[in-house]
Amino acid sequence: MAPPKVKLTYFAARGWAEASRMILHYSGVPFEDKRVTMEEWPSFKASTPFGKMPVLEYNGQTLPESQAIARFLARKYGLAGKDDWEQAQVDSVADLYKDFGQKIRAYFNVAMGRGEGDKDALLKEFMEAFEEQMGHVENFLKTAKNGFLMPSGLTWIDFLAAELHDTLGNVIPDLYKNHHEIVKHSEKVHSLPQLQEYLQNRPKTIN
Numbered sequence: 001m002a003p004p005k006v007k008l009t010y011f012a013a014r015g016w017a018e019a020s021r022m023i024l025h026y027s028g029v030p031f032e033d034k035r036v037t038m039e040e041w042p043s044f045k046a047s048t049p050f051g052k053m054p055v056l057e058y059n060g061q062t063l064p065e066s067q068a069i070a071r072f073l074a075r076k077y078g079l080a081g082k083d084d085w086e087q088a089q090v091d092s093v094a095d096l097y098k099d100f101g102q103k104i105r106a107y108f109n110v111a112m113g114r115g116e117g118d119k120d121a122l123l124k125e126f127m128e129a130f131e132e133q134m135g136h137v138e139n140f141l142k143t144a145k146n147g148f149l150m151p152s153g154l155t156w157i158d159f160l161a162a163e164l165h166d167t168l169g170n171v172i173p174d175l176y177k178n179h180h181e182i183v184k185h186s187e188k189v190h191s192l193p194q195l196q197e198y199l200q201n202r203p204k205t206i207n
């Protein structure tokens, strides 16, 4: 059977595309990793289903929404969770990260110089959301007992979590000083042999 024709389009950042890029690299699936510039974006935007990126093109069909893309690819390449129940657990953690993303967005944008607001007040909100999120994630790590978030081992949510954790650590020094299990999780994900070539060569970006 011919290999699938796969193209993933996003900005020149890790952001909401990186988990899907990692699924593809981990699974050894050749794909076009298209990174559009801010100058190219306005003309490309109109052609995207929801006016946002990332967008996946898979054998001529187009799929928007980062988590729908990641789930689709994870199901295809065996990284969605071992059964229906574990897949549902993965989805619930993914939803938790979506809510977390909303809660920390304002501080993140200010910290990145892309927004305005009371930095101290936003940092306080960020830290509250962060500590709550880390508590939930640490519970999953404790239950799974294998260094990943799910009992069966690696799933796509490990990619999403490790990438977001690293991004936040790039913005706030010492963020993980009381969260060693989270650091170990990220190191484990980023040590996977199947990812080394990509990780060593990918563009170095804060987020």
Ligand SMILES: N[C@@H](CCC(=O)N[C@@H](CS)C(=O)NCC(=O)O)C(=O)O
Pocket (backbone or CB within 6 Å): 015, 016, 045, 051, 052, 053, 054, 064, 065, 066, 067
């Ligand atoms: N829910 C969407 C959010 C996508 C999103 O907000 N993408 C941003 C980049 S991170 C974007 O395309 N911004 C450009 C714009 O809105 O014009 C997803 O998870 O894919």
